[in-house]
Amino acid sequence: MKCRKCGREAVINMRQHKLALCDEHFLEWVPEQTQRFIEKYKMFTRQERILVAVSGGKDSLSLWDVLLRLGYRADGLYIGLGIDGGVDYSNQSHDMCVRFLENLKSLVSNFNPTNDERRTTDDQPLTSDFRLTSESNWQPALHVVDIAQVYGETIPDVAARTMRGRTKPCSVCGLVKRHVMNRVARDGGYDVLATGHNLDDEAAVLLGNALTWNADYLVRQAPVLPADKPGLARKVKPFCRLYERESAAYALVRGVEYIYDECPFAEGSTSIAHKEILNLMEKDSPGVKLQFYLSFLRAREQGLFAERSGQVELNACEKCGQPTSAPGLCAFCRLWERRMTASRDE
């Protein structure tokens, strides 16, 4: 199977696009497509500062790599959850993020396109150097927030104490990560928070919400969540139209090291089950996942899903200032208040 662009041996066939590409052209294609979606959904501009939530996984590190190659000022945020699961998961994940930053220079030399500069759609050079051509003294940084160090407990500890989510800490994990990402983005003066959600993630969430017709969630699922409330950072998903297989292939071809192990608590998760169902359909009907997601976005744009009247009012949490629908403290701050109360009662 030959590359559509140059006729060399292809490394990947993307059936949904009827497109096979060699390593060189695939490594061009992913940033080009990402830039196209950044512009189409008006995610951010070159003047804005971006905070990328990185977990050590293939999607977030690939996204960070792509944004840097596209010349954006993108820093990383790693949140240490204290998850071990017998594989030292959180420490391994953290190491991957640190190693990514340390290896930036070697990634630049690992692949040199035959033509060092490419023009993207907004006429900015796609360079193999991670420094912006206009600000040569800027270097990407990695912020690290270790939950146990800052708040005194790991995520599994909090989950066990609060019994939120019963046997799995996923509910607590999501609450904590959303809060910390928003806080770091806001306090660090970032214009936008980017996550590595890919099309498979979006389609799986969409399927889950469609199975229960959860209109509140359906209306809020989008490539961009605007900062429409005080204290909320704009959230974007630049990889939202990239298949998970393509994100993984990018990391492999590019030489981005990432953690292969999944979160130990992911086993049996609904989102993985939904992904498998969608991929069964995709195997026989290439492009069905993409169509599912794009048709949803079109329907949403045309008003098929509307905000319910009597929208919940948000106010600032008394302690942290982040928006909350609860009176007084937000759910995140209540987690730690309960811990202090429990300690006092012992």
Place this chain on the structure above:
Amino acid sequence: MVKLTYRNKQWELPAGMTVRDAVLKCGLNPEQVLAVRGGKLINEATITKEGDEIKLVAVISGGAEEK
């Protein structure tokens, strides 16, 4: 024979079929794996050769909201 590995599982298949067919014969979904031979990504139409050792990399992850 061709050796395929996926996580902690292993299969041996006759050479001469496409990678995609080999993946299907292992009971896996080609949409959920990438094939690596000699440290290099290979496309699904690649014909397997005698002695090939192919690592199948899982591409799906999930569970938590953030990546």
